[in-house]
Amino acid sequence: MSNDGQRFDRLPATDDERELESRATLEEVVGWWDERFGIGSEEFEEHTFWEKGAGKIWIAYGEHPSPTEIEGLGMKFLRTRQEHWKPTTNAVQRFGRVAKKNVIDLDPERAMAFVRGKDQEVEWDGDWGYLIAAHEIAGEREPLGVGLYLHGELRSVVPKGRRRED
Amino acid sequence: MEVLSRYEPLVDDFEAFLAACERSLPAVVRVNTIKAGVERTKRALDEEGVGYEDRKWNETVLELDTDKPGNTWPYFHGWIHGQEEVSSLPATVLDPQPGERVLDACAAPGGKTAQIAALMDDTGLVVANDNNLGRLSALRFNAERLGLTDVAVTRQDARNFSLKPFGFEAFDRTLVDAPCSCEGIIRKRPDTLDEWSLSHVEGVSGVQKGILKRAIQATRSGGTVVYSTCTFAPEENEAVLDHVLESEDCRVVEFDTPLESRPGVTEWNGEEYDRSIRKARRYYPHHNDTGGFFCAKLEVTG
Numbered sequence: 393m394s395n396d397g398q399r400f401d402r403l404p405a406t407d408d409e410r411e412l413e414s415r416a417t418l419e420e421v422v423g424w425w426d427e428r429f430g431i432g433s434e435e436f437e438e439h440t441f442w443e444k445g446a447g448k449i450w451i452a453y454g455e456h457p458s459p460t461e462i463e464g465l466g467m468k469f470l471r472t473r474q475e476h477w478k479p480t481t482n483a484v485q486r487f488g489r490v491a492k493k494n495v496i497d498l499d500p501e502r503a504m505a506f507v508r509g510k511d512q513e514v515e516w517d518g519d520w521g522y523l524i525a526a527h528e529i530a531g532e533r534e535p536l537g538v539g540l541y542l543h544g545e546l547r548s549v550v551p552k553g554r555r556r557e558d
Numbered sequence: 559m560e561v562l563s564r565y566e567p568l569v570d571d572f573e574a575f576l577a578a579c580e581r582s583l584p585a586v587v588r589v590n591t592i593k594a595g596v597e598r599t600k601r602a603l604d605e606e607g608v609g610y611e612d613r614k615w616n617e618t619v620l621e622l623d624t625d626k627p628g629n630t631w632p633y634f635h636g637w638i639h640g641q642e643e644v645s646s647l648p649a650t651v652l653d654p655q656p657g658e659r660v661l662d663a664c665a666a667p668g669g670k671t672a673q674i675a676a677l678m679d680d681t682g683l684v685v686a687n688d689n690n691l692g693r694l695s696a697l698r699f700n701a702e703r704l705g706l707t708d709v710a711v712t713r714q715d716a717r718n719f720s721l722k723p724f725g726f727e728a729f730d731r732t733l734v735d736a737p738c739s740c741e742g743i744i745r746k747r748p749d750t751l752d753e754w755s756l757s758h759v760e761g762v763s764g765v766q767k768g769i770l771k772r773a774i775q776a777t778r779s780g781g782t783v784v785y786s787t788c789t790f791a792p793e794e795n796e797a798v799l800d801h802v803l804e805s806e807d808c809r810v811v812e813f814d815t816p817l818e819s820r821p822g823v824t825e826w827n828g829e830e831y832d833r834s835i836r837k838a839r840r841y842y843p844h845h846n847d848t849g850g851f852f853c854a855k856l857e858v859t860g
Contacts, residue, residue: 438681439707451707452707452708452710453680453681453682453683453707453708454681454682454683456710456724456725457723457725460710460723460724461723462710462711462712462723463694463698463711463712463713464686464698464701464709464711465710465711466706466707466708466710467701467702467705467706467707468702480702482636482702482703485593485635485636485705486592486593486705486707529602529605529631529635530594530599530601530602530605531598531601532598536634536635553699554634554703556629556634557629
């Protein structure tokens with residue numbers, strides 16, 4: 393069994409069910425969101441997780457046959473098979489509202505710079521690595537996307553097509 | 559605009575119709591209720607100083623007082639998506655329910671797919687199909703920006719759509735928002751009629767018949783198929799319905815239409831169509847200040 397970039401393979405539930413050594417398990421993927429952001433597995437109870445292309449994990453509502461050869465299944469969720477796993481902007485926007493940790497709140501000026509793709513120096517006492525950048529809008533905190541915090545700097549990893557250009 | 563003169567016998571107040579076709583369209587968006595409610599979206603627009611106006615028939619449809627809805631926070635967050643007012647109609651006529659299996663046969667760039675998914679609370683399954691790779695990539699981008707997880711994207715010829723990848727036999731509902739000569743989007747793209755020819759209309763009509771036929775076959779008995787286009791040509795609307803009524807197990811059913819409309823025509827250029835096609839609806843630009851549109855609701859009977 394090998395990884396195939398043209399099809400969706402459902403993630404094995406746990407290590408015991410794993411046939412492809414490099415493939416992440418459901419337990420690891422859901423566990424990572426909990427560990428990193430305090431987003432519990434109950435948020436994903438109705439979803440299934442899939443790999444298409446080496447390391448690209450997708451999240452989809454409900455059950456589907458595995459493997460499935462189609463163009464898209466739900467949304468890209470997490471990049472694995474690299475030293476530091478990286479959540480997608482779209483996943484953080486959809487599921488990140490309930491995050492309990494590793495969320496960096498940005499004031500209006502910094503929020504605007506962030507969504508324009510600018511890196512900026514920030515004060516941050518928490519973990520290094522991938523954070524959820526958020527701002528306040530319409531009375532509540534709302535996730536903007538993914539930032540990479542290293543050496544006192546927050547790098548915006550908002551993809552080009554998702555940035556604000558005004 | 560000369561092309562449109564062929565519709566003079568069908569359209570009341572033809573001068574007003576032509577005048578409306580020359581005006582540009584208002585900037586209208588749909589609120590993506592998967593990510594934010596209408597009230598929160600309005601509050602965010604207020605904070606940014608962007609004016610908006612409600613559409614009475616659908617609370618998720620807003621006209622924005624800006625030329626660039628894409629340069630707002632609600633857009634960045636995927637709370638709103640640009641969608642012409644009348645384009646919001648077919649998904650509401652389809653009336654998909656949470657948990658159902660729905661096919662959007664000609665889905666790109668995905669505005670209607672996203673609306674269907676939102677009406678289903680991002681549950682069940684929406685299969686978004688298109689045959690054009692470039693347009694599919696726009697669809698995928700939009701669906702992910704809007705945070706949808708119940709959308710599966712396929713690239714097939716809708717005339718031969720296969721359910722094999724999904725392991726079930728029929729959809730509960732199918733939308734066929736067919737490729738067409740697009741006469742009705744003249745307010746968005748004024749050059750849309752420059753390439754118009756009757757032979758193109760007739761060619762497209764053949765494709766539309768094939769797509770609608772397969773859509774009916776792929777939908778369960780008792781299920782719903784909605785057929786829509788953004789063109790005025792009866793060859794691409796009523797003639798397509800007339801064709802499938804003869805060959806497939808289905809019937810045209812009435813639907814509540816909140817926008818002003820006219821019945822489907824039953825006579826055109828010496829052709830006569832099935833009387834039940836009057837239950838289909840035509841939408842003209844001067845009636846609701848929208849683009850032109852056609853929409854029919856079918857019930858699958860076999």
